[in-house]
Amino acid sequence: MLSLTSFALVALFFMQLLGLYFYVQYFCGWGSIFREDCVYPPNPLVTDKRTRGKVLRKGFSKIKVPPNLDALVIGSGVGGLSVAAVLAKAGKKVLVLEQHDQAGGSCHTFQERGYEFDVGIHYVGQMHEGGMFRVIMDQLTDGQLQWNRLANHYDSISIGHRVYRLYAGKKEFPDALKMQFPGEEEAIDKFMFLMKKVARHVALLGTLKILPEALMRQLLRSRLLHWISPVFRMSESSHQDIMDGLTRNKDLQAVFSYLFYGVPPNDSSFMINALLIHHYKRGAWYPRGGSSEIAFHMIPLIQRAGGQVLVRAPVSRILLDNGRATGVAVQRSEGEVCVYAPVIISDAGIFNTYERLLPAEIKTIPEVHSLLSSLQYGMGCFLVFVGLKGSSDELGLKSTNLWIYEENDLNCLMGKFSSMSCEEMCEQLPLMFITFPSAKDPTYSQRHPGRSCMTLLTMAPFEWFSRWKGQQPRHRGEEYEEMKMKLAQGMLGRAIEEFPQLADKVDYMEAATPVTNEYYLRAPEGSMYGAEQNCSRYQSDIINKMRAQTAVPGLYLTGQDVFSSGLAGAVHGGLICACAVLNRILYLDIILLKKRLKSRIRQRKSM
Template sequence: MPDLRSLALGGLVILLIKILQSLLFKRRRSMFSLDSVRPPAPHVADRKLRAKVLKQSFSPEKVPHGLDAIVIGSGIGGLSAAALLAKAGKKVLVLEQNDQAGGCCHTFIEKGYEFDVGIHSVGEFGRTGLSRTLLDQLTDGQLEFVPIDPVYDVLKLRYLSEKSASYDFCSPKERWISTLKKQFPGEEEAVDKFIRYIEESTSFIFVFGVVKFLPLWLSKLVIKLGIIDWFTPYSKWASRSAQSVVEELTDNEDLRTAFTYLWAIAGVIPSDVSFNVMALLHHHYYGGSYYPRGGASEIPFHIIPVIEKSGGKVLVNANVKKIVLDESASRAVGVVVEKDSKSFKIAAPIIISNANVTVTLTKLLPEKVGKRAIQYPVLSRVRPSVPCMEIFLGLNASNEELKLSAQNYTCVMDNNIEELYRKYRRMPIEEALNAEPPVIYLAFPSAKDPTHDQRHPGKATCTIIGPAEYEWFRPWENESFLHRNDRYEEIKKTIGHRLIEQACKLFPQIRDKIDLVVIRSPLSHNHYLGRTTGDIYGLYGDIERFKLETQALLRPETGIEGLFLSGQDVMTSSLLGAAIGGVFCASKILNRNLMNELNGLMKEAEKRENRSSPARRMPIEEALNAEPPVIYLAFPSAKDPTHDQRHPGKATCTIIGPAEYEWFRPWENESFLHRNDRYEEIKKTIGHRLIEQACKLFPQIRDNIDLVVIRSPLSHNHYLGRTTGDIYGLYGDIERFKLETQALLRPETGIEGLFLSGQDVMTSSLLGAAIGGVFCASKILNRNHMSELDGLMKEAEKRENRTWPSPAR
């Protein structure tokens, strides 16, 4: 326990932090708004139209004049920083060395097959969380994520032996826990403890962001005094490996592997990865796993227009060779772009590098300048992440024909995976060529995207990732990308086909359907991602990296004036981690706390959502597979005593169920009777789910249904003149019935000659709307019709009392 003197000192430091925060980040009106979020427009499948956004090739004349900033690299970290600066009115140029924008978010098409290179799944899109709030702001709401499968991950153990085992990981959290307990009977206590540890460690994960926001000298002081450790358990979990934690929880080797299986996604073995990181990954998927509708390239496709709104550009085929410094070598003032053996210098007052920190400090800057950077000491503490092989398979059959699922598969040879993994990577190349890779990650991206079959009918895709050692390929690292010799091709293909053979053993149905094979080695990552050691995750995510001392150095500002960093090295290796790296970077440049502004917006969005039912908050793909939680049902034909005279032998049923207007918004401007098949599919699927519920309640109607008419919210727009599919006018919440609001909801408008009537003037009901008409007529005729009606009602009551017999009589 800290003594009183230390506590007093800690209190003073916290007070100083608060004062500094108010000085560093002035309180301003938020840059973000829910009003900027528009409903997703129809998917653009035309490749020429997409190329106009994603493949704008660099030329000097395309560079905008008067740039405020240049971003090196168009991965999500660079694009997010650029888009946020653009929202603040800055003119930003993003330069990408590849032939299309997106970094790990891009897709490529070969022989009619579309491959996603980096986005396998993301979490936190089933509700209004940070992921959804941030991506909505970066794309003006144009990016739609769809749930893949309740069982989103499958762990296959000993998959090449007779003692194989398979374990499912599913959402939501409660199902995740119960499934794990069913799969490991007798280990309930271990599972419960593991969940508690996840909750404890992730609840304070924000502190590694705090030490990046504070001035470096203050972060170092806070860390040295141990103040953060007095109030949070961050360091307690960050300093422990995931393996050490699970070894204390259970002796069951399979359960230990299940607890830590996500190491294959993080690219860090369990004895190296900080428990904080493992916990954060599990927590990220509690609400399910999602995939971008239309494929990963939808991410850059919808962020780029936001950048262009402020006069910016995203140009490809622009290989940045160096960062230009002023004469004193103390400030970054531009970049040099190389294309077609020509060099072009482009100037800007702010340079943001989304290349990884190693490349930025050792390749793009002179050695002496790179060593002055705040982040330089990290390069000797944390190594680059591990290299890997990537294989893309084109399958000449549909997902349905091959019975492919949307899950991600982590396949491990045995529980002693660390030993097998290290041994495999230490092998000389000749030995590795004859060895089985001990772990593979496998997925079918075509099965995750509900629009894939429309774009590529009769085709499916498979992605396989396996381990590799950079030394096996180093002899060819300086050779031209497409001109490496036969020995290189032999090594690449031998290892690649071993991974393919394992995939075919796991999924025999794909073996005879393989139509295209694309194998990428660690040198491919150097080429496409601008790496130096074949990695795909930037800095290695081990315990050293997530110590607070290291995190304080991995900040956007570099100590070199005008030069900032963005992306996964600033935060963590994931789509959300890299994007938040962009948020931190833009915050430093704009001198405002964008994370606080995003959190405020997220809370505002949550309030709006809380006024809706859970069913209405679902993305459409999830809603199509969900049961509506409430229905209103009636038989009007049974209420009217004259119905049978007019329609003998017939009866009618009315069903009303919940819906979300956003599910139908893409078709709101289309002709009422000429909406496309997708609209009809959504309308009918939801409608028939409601009909099925009615048939379960009243089985006798099932076989007598002769006619079905389904109306969506757009039908209400058409028939009732609405704009958001409602039938009740203004929402009847507390705010509406405050006296201050009711005083404004009156017939006269303040515009001479214009009056209002109906339910918005009163309440949403037959009588309410009719009385709205009475109030309207009263104002126009300048007489109190309500008093007149009350008088008439009393007279009618007197007549009734004279004609109806009394109870005694």
Template sequence: MMILLILLLLCLSIASLYYYLWFHLGWGSLFSEESIQPPRPLVTDKRTRDKVLKQGFSQDKIPANLDALIIGSGVGGLSAAVALAKAGKKVLVLEQHDQAGGSCHTFQEHGYEFDVGLHYVGQMHEGGMFRVIMDQLTDGQLQWNRLGDQYDSVIIGHKVYKVYAGKHEFPDALKKQFPGEEEAIDKFVSLMKKVARHVPLLAALKIIPQFIALFILKTGLLHRLSPVFHLTESRHQDVVEKLTSNKDLQTVFSYLFYGVPPNDSSFMINALLLHHYKRGAWYPRGGSSEIAFHMIPVVERAGGAVLVNASVTRILLNKGRATGVAVQRKDKEICIYAPVVISDAGIFNTYGQLLPPEVRIKPEVESLLSNLQYGMGCFLVFVGIRGTSDELGLQSTNLWIYSESDLNSMMEKCKSMEWEEICQELPLMFITFPSAKDPTYSQRHPGHSCMTLLTMAPYDWFQQWSGQKPRHRGDEYQRMKMKLAEHMVERAIKEFPQLQNKIDYMEAATPVSNEHYLRAPKGSMYGAEQNCSRYQCEIVSKMRSQTVVPGLYLTGQDVFSSGVAGAVHGGLLCASASPYISSYYYI
């Protein structure tokens, strides 16, 4: 038994080392130091940017002899595309929206620019794991601006707690704010480190053959290999309650909400999120659309293309194998063929919308989908403000506002409250100032700044307008969303009274907005629900890039985890699973 255990540990270690070294450090991989070029000046000309981000679909723009097709241009799709392009493969990325980038695209209205999904990213310090990855994916052209050391404030009722970056500063600041809780904080930080060190083993669980993963799981050997598997399956609330009874400290340990209450979320995910920002928080110079703007040229240099306004209606199959996709164009369908098809559309869209019923009813597909839920939706308010961030004294610090310290009851309340109720009582809200995070904002939009507000929002509130086009949903829809938006802006002004009478523009996005622009099922923020059920080790193993359809692969958030970092890792796992790279790098 001991020999078997050692062999299994060796197998997982080799797989995780393979993933870490080849994709993170560039040792003997597609990534290389030579690809990193000195950053060129920021491109602000709209026409120049549109040529990259808004290359419209037409049949004559489809490259010949494609190696791969990718559905969706979110960072999960683009990361996989760049990795394949660096392997010399010709890839076509198809995006249904009018610009590339997915949740990392931006839009401009009335002289203001807003990001729609990226608020800040961690691990971007020089030599940091994620910095190395992003440098390689953009050939070193994507530049980052570090937020202040105090990058987050957590407001619980009338109390304010500050979160600082730094290996020692993070726990030391918490200890000063929670005297008597030093032991609990030290234990929590220790668990964070343990999760961060061992998380490559979760990637390994998706790389090794699935029958091996399920074998070591069913025999009980998996949990003896590393504590990360137990922490992954443990509810966050159960772990923090063993550390402390202080409700405010429990909330600070759990404040980075993603739609799942602590009593239904994985401890591993919450700990990993906090550890992600431990060395600081960063924002792309020039805005979040810079990510796609610098990834797309890498794809194009290999002969590929990223085309927008290309709505994929179905995945083409021949004798059960994926052979291409169909794109709907007015009154006709255009079929495009490639030996590899990759979907960044999410697991629900891929199996539920793009594949025929005979695939969806396969037992292994039904079993997997039955263990997943649709993610929670969100409500966003985009606010244009007269005056620069410097003039108004706006900082890069983000605010997480909670009406009480019981996040479980608060989030349940959000899910069950009627729309009219939440307009009177707002349980939680996030406030951020993108213009204060990016020093180029005032140069690109003189005399302007912007604010983004976010809260959770059940899809049911706006479901009756699903399928209707933006700006054609009627007066009742507009009245509903702007009433909540105004209430959220009033709450923000309580924190920033200098914004009174400075609001110049306001727009709101609901779950049906996300459903339309991002094809997010039921307007979900982060793909399939990031709850504890999803992070049971058996589901972790099955949520991999390979699908039941030969030639079809998944990428993005549903492959690994949520957010920009999770989607990028999903893209790299997808690329490593493809025949082009898995055979190129034989373990």
């Protein structure tokens, strides 16, 4: 047994070592896989389809599988590519397998009749120079991914006949709200204070997924963590409860809840809503060249370390040997092809992984059963892709997004929506999102001259289209086509009410239902945002349980279900997974790199 004095000396020694580590990392970055010299000036945009296809559409065959793999990733969504890129930067040889014919998951794009449409990335926040997320994305793409900043007025929110506008900027954001909500200055300041506190303390929630689960469980039971930071309480509190404590103004409450993902404010976490709004407070950005640029610039990092990203490789099951994950079976027309690796990572989502890829008995493991029973499928999406004759400039299209709500009580609105039939939805649209990707990307008019595009989005229960589950696209029959296009026409009509100059400019239209998203993205019941983002998911004990490590040795999870939804949530899911695989707290290296970069930015601006 160590005496108290000896223990203090040992503790002091380790603190000195830790201090030395931080000193070396801060000033030099030695030993880190995240470094300044990993980022290079961006090359010209690659538009040649064959060149892009060699990166994004490399088809699977057994001969293309690299030998002596270090890890294998199921799914090439951003969560899968992120963890693969980080492991590749650490010198690991990684194979990523994608069931679709193009890598990227919700970041892929498709082209029809000369138009290009993104599938899931509409705009991204926190891409300002020196920002944490910008630093991460630069590291994962060698700095080759370029971002175009949207107009300062990045979002409009229509509630009934009233329209509210959000402006980017630390000061501009709250000041614009105060101009539009006179008398609510105190409530706005309080919300901004809470939002900032959530953003500063959210990293503590990450520790629940990175540090040992048993230790975190004991700290949660003692309520010590809740005493240390309010973020744990705010993650467990419903958004509506905190809004009710700030203001009775229903329009202002709706504005602070406007980024819908299928969960009403009375069942969503205040922390998540606050983070979403904070994400865009400094501005909104869109990838130059379209969202497929994200995968296009991540994949070379994986290839450089000897890995590959192969498409048309649907994984049918995860292979186990004495209870340990050792490989996967890829379904081919000639039969299964087995591929082996010491580490298997699933970006297929928690439900697909446990319910489709693993043997049924795995779900009976108490910790797995407990976790799955506390989660539910997220709401599906219905998207309409509209091709427009004329450039964005010619049509007067702006980069500002429009969110439309029929009324300001979003709990009532979501309740009404969830009980509606598809036919009723066609007649009365309670909520919708309108965006113009071609107006956000200055290269769109160069790549597709004389054309522009609009995307419409609303939520849609899977049950509306469930009878066509599993059927091939374009083979679902006339009833399906009529049903989806009737809803699409209703949404288009509502959009033209807002933008009447487009009435005679529609040249192409297609719609994607929850079964479309399930087919192409393997999103269970079309839930593009992963497991439901409700309050129960963000209880501290569930956050602690939903980590990258699984009950199956050798198997890890990545992506949206590990952390939260959206591009940022999926990327952080990939980083958390890489921390688990490498047994290293990579966030320390990122934080120190960010500090070095910000210091240099300040020096440059002061010159």
